[in-house]
Amino acid sequence: MGxxxxxxxxILMRDGSFKECRDFIKQQYKEYIDVQPGFKIFDIHLIGVxxxxxxxxxDFIIFPYTKxxxxxxxxxxxxxxxxxxxxxxxx
Amino acid sequence: MQQVLLSGSPRVLFxxxxxxxxxxxxxxxxxHKIIACGRNNGISTKPQELVNLSGEPxxxxxxxxxxxxxxxxxxxxxxxxxxxxxxxxSGIVPVVAGNKSANALLVIAxxxxxxxxxxxDLDRAVAMxxxxxxxxxxxxxxxxxxxxxxxxxxxxxxSKAKIFTLIYGEHFDELVKQVDxxxxxxxxxAVHNPMPLKKAIDEVTPWAA
Numbered sequence: 001m002g003x004x005x006x007x008x009x010x011i012l013m014r015d016g017s018f019k020e021c022r023d024f025i026k027q028q029y030k031e032y033i034d035v036q037p038g039f040k041i042f043d044i045h046l047i048g049v050x051x052x053x054x055x056x057x058x059d060f061i062i063f064p065y066t067k068x069x070x071x072x073x074x075x076x077x078x079x080x081x082x083x084x085x086x087x088x089x090x091x
Numbered sequence: 092m093q094q095v096l097l098s099g100s101p102r103v104l105f106x107x108x109x110x111x112x113x114x115x116x117x118x119x120x121x122x123h124k125i126i127a128c129g130r131n132n133g134i135s136t137k138p139q140e141l142v143n144l145s146g147e148p149x150x151x152x153x154x155x156x157x158x159x160x161x162x163x164x165x166x167x168x169x170x171x172x173x174x175x176x177x178x179x180x181s182g183i184v185p186v187v188a189g190n191k192s193a194n195a196l197l198v199i200a201x202x203x204x205x206x207x208x209x210x211x212d213l214d215r216a217v218a219m220x221x222x223x224x225x226x227x228x229x230x231x232x233x234x235x236x237x238x239x240x241x242x243x244x245x246x247x248x249x250s251k252a253k254i255f256t257l258i259y260g261e262h263f264d265e266l267v268k269q270v271d272x273x274x275x276x277x278x279x280x281a282v283h284n285p286m287p288l289k290k291a292i293d294e295v296t297p298w299a300a
Contacts (some may be wrong), residue, residue, distance in 0.1 A: 017237040037245035038221035045217045049244040049272070066241045068190050068213065069161035 004044065004065060004075070012062065013074035021064040021074045022053045029055035029062060033090050042082060048072070059083050152182035153228035156216065156252065158242055159189030159197075160233040164260050166285040167233050168196045173289060174231060174297075175206045181298035184208060186227065188216035213242075220249050227252045229297065235260035240269050247272045255297050259288050 013021055025032050034051035046052050047066040055062030059080045066072045155178050157171055171187065178185045186209045187197060194210050201207045219225040230252035232243035239258075247254045254274035258266050259281040267278050277295050279287035 018241045036248055038217065038249040040221070045214070045221050047217065047238075047245045048241045050248050066238050068159070068193070068238050068242070069163065071236065071238050072241065 004042075007042065007075075007077050010076040011073055012076050013072075015071045016074065018048050018064060018066065018072045021072050022048075024074060025053040025055040025062055025064075029057055031056040032062075033086055035089075041086070042077065042079070054086060056083055056086060061086065151184045154184045154186065155229040155231060156227040156246075156250075157185055157187045157189075158213065158216070158230065158232040158246060159187065159193035160235055160239040160242070161190070162193040162196050164235045165283050166259055166281045166288055167193070167235070168200065169285040170257065170259075170281075170288050170292070171197060171233070172201065172206050173285070174292065175208075177292075177298045178229075179206070179208075183229065183298055186211065186216075188213045217245065217249070220246075226250055229253050229255065231255045231257055231297070234258045234266055235263070236266075237269075240266060243270070243274065244272050247274060255295070257288065257292070 013024060016024075032053050032055045034053055035046065036050050037046060037048055037052060039046045039052065039054075041054065041061070041063055044065070046054075046063065048064055052064060057076075060076050060078050061083055062074060062076050064072045065075050157174060159167060159171060162168060175185045175187070187194065187207065188211050189197075190213055194212070197207055198210060216225075220227075227250065230246045230250055232239060232246055232254065234240060234243055234256055235258070239256075243254060243256050246252065254272075256270060256274050256276050256278075258270075258276060258278040260266070261280070261282055263278050263280055267276060270276055275295060275297065277288070277291045277297070279291040281288040
């Protein structure tokens with residue numbers, strides 16, 4: 001799963017700033033982890049100002065996805081295995 | 092590279108580069124012309140030759156990554172070519188990383204690669220640096236929006252390179268305030284005219300040792 005386009009994703013926020021996306025995750029989701037830029041999720045290296053917050057909601061993962069021309073999108077993707085991997089990193 | 096010549100047809104022509112020969116195909120009112128341009132769409136991929144100011148070959152003194160932003164603001168392509176030239180004259184090998192459009196603007200403007208050397212996809216560059224497969228001595232990040240700040244912060248976190256942020260555009264001063272990571276900021280209000288940003292770069296001389 002190397003390309004975002006191939007995922008079944010939901011866009012929670014579009015064309016926002018990176019800070020808005022991070023604040024949204026920290027306010028809306030009780031469960032989140034902070035990672036460094038370049039952290040790999042779904043074979044994507046995350047772009048952003050550290051720390052980058054990744055939200056977890058059951059099997060859903062909420063993460064920022066930045067494109068040079070379109071700013072930062074906040075995506076919500078369901079993936080049981082990836083959610084379990086991220087939870088394991090918290091411990 | 093084989094030269095592309097427009098025939099006298101007033102119809103809209105789409106030129107498609109192909110490696111196996113020259114063909115013409117008419118579909119409805121649109122004519123497709125397929126032209127042999129050799130390998131790699133006729134784009135020269137000769138190795139970079141560094142020369143000093145007097146034109147003599149020189150040994151590379153370092154490497155620099157130019158991280159391009161969205162090419163929406165015109166000064167980016169011009170400043171990138173200027174910076175590439177100055178870096179090469181100082182013996183530094185420049186590598187460009189951008190999205191498809193930003194890279195294409197440079198590659199198409201410099202088909203014989205007089206200025207450009209290696210050009211790579213931005214996501215690939217981030218992946219290679221993160222996975223420690225490659226790194227650079229200097230990294231120049233072109234910034235005119237929030238995404239540019241994110242890319243610069245990312246480069247600062249994943250790379251050992253000295254980071255230079257080139258901040259421009261209509262609202263450059265607001266973007267400068269968002270930079271809270273170690274880097275050298277080069278900023279100017281430049282949108283269509285690259286001269287203010289060029290002057291700011293010349294004052295910093297980031298190609299100097």
